[in-house]
Amino acid sequence: MIIFKNRLLEIYIFGIFNLAFLSFMLLVYKDFYRVTSIYPHKEIDDDCELNGDWISLKDYRVFFKKSASYYIEDLNIMTLNFIQPASYPLKFEVFLTIKATFSDGIQKQIVHKLKNSKLTRILPDIYDGSFEYNQLDAEFNLKYFFGNQNYTNLNLLVNLREKNTASKLNKPLRLNIKKILNTNKLDKCLICSKMIVKDEYFYMKDLSFWLNLNKLSGYDRVHSYYMSSYNDKTLLDFFTKSKDFLTITKVKCLPNLINELNFKYFNQFDFIGEIMYIKMDLINELLINECYMNNVDKYKYIAILDRDEVIFPKNYTEFFYGSNIHTKMKLLIDSIDADFYTKIKELPAVDFKEIQNINESNLFNFIEEENINNEKKHCTHFPTQVYLNMGLIDKMCNSLNQLSLEPEDFFETKALGINILENFKSKIADVPFNFTIKFSIIDDFEYGYFLCKIKEEIVDPFRNKFVDDIKKTTGLFDRFFMISSKRTGKCIHNTNRTHTISTHFSKRDFHIYNEKKIRLIPSKKHNVEYSDGFTSHFRYDLKSKIVQRQIFQISDISFDYDYFNLFKNLFQ
Numbered sequence: 001m002i003i004f005k006n007r008l009l010e011i012y013i014f015g016i017f018n019l020a021f022l023s024f025m026l027l028v029y030k031d032f033y034r035v036t037s038i039y040p041h042k043e044i045d046d047d048c049e050l051n052g053d054w055i056s057l058k059d060y061r062v063f064f065k066k067s068a069s070y071y072i073e074d075l076n077i078m079t080l081n082f083i084q085p086a087s088y089p090l091k092f093e094v095f096l097t098i099k100a101t102f103s104d105g106i107q108k109q110i111v112h113k114l115k116n117s118k119l120t121r122i123l124p125d126i127y128d129g130s131f132e133y134n135q136l137d138a139e140f141n142l143k144y145f146f147g148n149q150n151y152t153n154l155n156l157l158v159n160l161r162e163k164n165t166a167s168k169l170n171k172p173l174r175l176n177i178k179k180i181l182n183t184n185k186l187d188k189c190l191i192c193s194k195m196i197v198k199d200e201y202f203y204m205k206d207l208s209f210w211l212n213l214n215k216l217s218g219y220d221r222v223h224s225y226y227m228s229s230y231n232d233k234t235l236l237d238f239f240t241k242s243k244d245f246l247t248i249t250k251v252k253c254l255p256n257l258i259n260e261l262n263f264k265y266f267n268q269f270d271f272i273g274e275i276m277y278i279k280m281d282l283i284n285e286l287l288i289n290e291c292y293m294n295n296v297d298k299y300k301y302i303a304i305l306d307r308d309e310v311i312f313p314k315n316y317t318e319f320f321y322g323s324n325i326h327t328k329m330k331l332l333i334d335s336i337d338a339d340f341y342t343k344i345k346e347l348p349a350v351d352f353k354e355i356q357n358i359n360e361s362n363l364f365n366f367i368e369e370e371n372i373n374n375e376k377k378h379c380t381h382f383p384t385q386v387y388l389n390m391g392l393i394d395k396m397c398n399s400l401n402q403l404s405l406e407p408e409d410f411f412e413t414k415a416l417g418i419n420i421l422e423n424f425k426s427k428i429a430d431v432p433f434n435f436t437i438k439f440s441i442i443d444d445f446e447y448g449y450f451l452c453k454i455k456e457e458i459v460d461p462f463r464n465k466f467v468d469d470i471k472k473t474t475g476l477f478d479r480f481f482m483i484s485s486k487r488t489g490k491c492i493h494n495t496n497r498t499h500t501i502s503t504h505f506s507k508r509d510f511h512i513y514n515e516k517k518i519r520l521i522p523s524k525k526h527n528v529e530y531s532d533g534f535t536s537h538f539r540y541d542l543k544s545k546i547v548q549r550q551i552f553q554i555s556d557i558s559f560d561y562d563y564f565n566l567f568k569n570l571f572q
Contacts, residue, residue: 041263044253048265049170052253057160057167061085061264063255064160064173068290071156071175073142078114078175079293080136080158081286083255086129091163092117094138097172100151107153110145114138125282127275131257133282136160180296181496188220189301189492192291194284195225195251196235196307197269204238206307209474213310215245216566219303223291227251229269249291254283296495303492308476308538311382311492312563379491381525382535385482388557390463393481396437397452400445417551436551444554451481454559466571473570476538480564483557490535491525536563 049056054063061084068081084090094114101107117138124132142154156175161168191214196207214222226239226248239248253265254272257279266272272280292302303311399418417436439445459480463470470478528534 044267045264048253048267052265052267053251054253054255054265055169055171055173056255056264057162057165058170060088060162060165060167061255062088062090062162063264064169065286065290066173067176068286068293069158069173069175070178070293072178072180074179074181076139076141078138078140078156078158080173081133081289082136083131083133083257083282083286085259086124086132089164090119092119092136093161093163094136095159095161096140097157097159098142098145099153099155099157100146101153103150112140112145114140123282123285125257125279127278130259131279131282133286176294178293178297183297185298185300185495186220187300189218189303190295190299191219191222191303191305192288192295193222193224193305193307195227195280195287196248197227197229204234205472206474206476208238208242209477210307210310211242211245212570213312213477213566214305217310217312220299221245221247223247223249223295224307225249225251225287225291227254227269228267251287254280257282292493292495300495301492302495303490305490305535308540309490310536310538311490311533312536312566379493379525381489381491381527382533383484383489383527384535384537385484385558385560387479387482387536387538387560390459390479390481392435393451393455396448397455400448400452403445404449437557438551438553440553448554451554451557451559455481459564462568462571469571476540477567479538480560480567481557482536482560483552488535488537489527536560 048054053066055066056063062082063084064080064082070079071077072079078096094117096112096114098110098112099107117136120135120137122133122135124130154177156177157172158175159169159172211222222245224246226235227250239246253267254269256264256266256276258273258275266276288304292304295302305311396418417438419436437448439448463478
């Protein structure tokens with residue numbers, strides 16, 4: 001009988017495995033059939049290789065971004081950004097061609113083989129890890145070739161030969177020459193963000209609202225990328241209207257990162273299927289690094305943020321409890337007098353629209369101080385608070401209101417969890433999980449009722465009054481209760497210290513000990529306290545990798561009065 005049961009279990013597990021495998025193959029086949037049936041492969045590959053943004057190794061899908069190839073002159077470092085199949089054990093020979101005109105009018109050309117190159121693996125794609133984003137570095141000093149002679153019209157070209165296959169680049173890479181130390185940088189902050197696409201998860205009104213939030217918060221400009229698609233006139237018109245704050249770089253061609261599709265490039269976003277859409281995160285990491293490096297000599301600070309994230313200035317309201325309301329709200333229960341709700345509704349609101357530039361923003365004054373006090377840290381890292389959809393808060397409060405009918409001794413003996421989401425499926429990782437808020441002691445219930453009283457007496461009247469205006473303006477940023485996610489966060493980078501960044505981490509940075517001593521070292525970051533600021537993350541869904549736990553204490557949830565005040569001012 002036991003053997004029979006074990007056999008049934010084996011058959012069941014085998015069946016589940018086969019079902020998952022067939023589902024995966026069906027997804028691949030759907031993408032494969034849809035693309036291959038309409039795609040003129042060779043013509044597009046030839047055009048992308050000649051006129052696009054990428055240069056590949058001959059006969060191999062190893063893609064170097066043309067405009068993401070750099071020589072940092074004051075650090076004597078060359079950096080190339082590329083994407084490769086994870087299964088390729090690449091070893092490069094690097095050949096440098098130097099062209100320059102000297103003061104006597106003579107032009108010189110020198111070809112030199114660099115011997116000290118280093119390959120750094122940055123990260124694999126999140127779908128199946130079959131491709132990875134890497135960087136190739138090499139050190140060389142131009143004084144070695146030219147001494148102290150003065151020269152102009154400097155051009156640096158790099159060609160590569162892969163040792164194992166003898167494959168070469170289809171044409172040389174031209175290095176963008178940068179000086180990033182002690183330059184006359186703007187004492188402001190740029191935001192580098194991922195490629196903008198028009199898809200079911202992101203709507204134009206939310207993009208517009210996000211840009212407005214960042215502009216009001218004191219950031220100088222947002223830079224993002226865009227790739228052509230059909231029927232995109234609305235998006236292009238929006239870019240034109242937003243040009244005073246939004247810089248868009250158009251992407252021509254994207255590498256194909258699906259092994260089953262036997263061609264190199266996509267030239268329209270419409271051809272990209274579901275698998276390639278997920279793998280796009282890998283390309284976005286490279287584009288963000290390119291944005292950073294292209295602006296590292298222009299801005300003193302650069303923030304890396306997605307379009308559902310904002311790092312706000314803190315303490316910009318006149319609320320008596322200040323930033324403690326973000327992290328120590330439970331302490332308020334003991335100090336609130338009977339007239340608290342009247343007082344909080346009558347507080348004079350600071351008009352956030354009056355903030356004109358970065359110097360008036362407490363956030364960047366704070367960053368300036370942090371960089372002085374933490375000289376050996378490379379980025380100021382703000383931990384994440386995930387903002388909960390108001391529907392989830394409504395459900396929590398409805399459940400608590402039902403519990404209020406229970407006798408008083410019920411709360412002294414019970415520890416219970418309220419299921420807010422059951423068998424919830426996230427957008428990418430299609431794994432169901434429950435999202436539960438736990439109440440362990442009687443103080444937890446008091447705190448829960450306190451949060452719900454804020455919702456019912458402060459938030460709901462405002463939202464009900466302006467419901468139509470809010471719906472026309474945003475569907476994403478209309479939320480004010482947040483939950484801690486301490487494992488994630490985003491950085492505002494000091495461009496004099498940080499080199500090679502990505503949205504969540506950096507593999508290696510340089511740190512300047514003084515003007516003459518520069519060293520490549522492992523990445524470090526300075527983590528700030530929640531009370532000094534955090535990354536406000538307005539997610540479309542609660543993806544399982546963000547909500548690491550399925551059960552949260554009610555004390556993990558708090559109300560962001562600062563943001564509520566900002567949001568309210570935009571409609572009154």
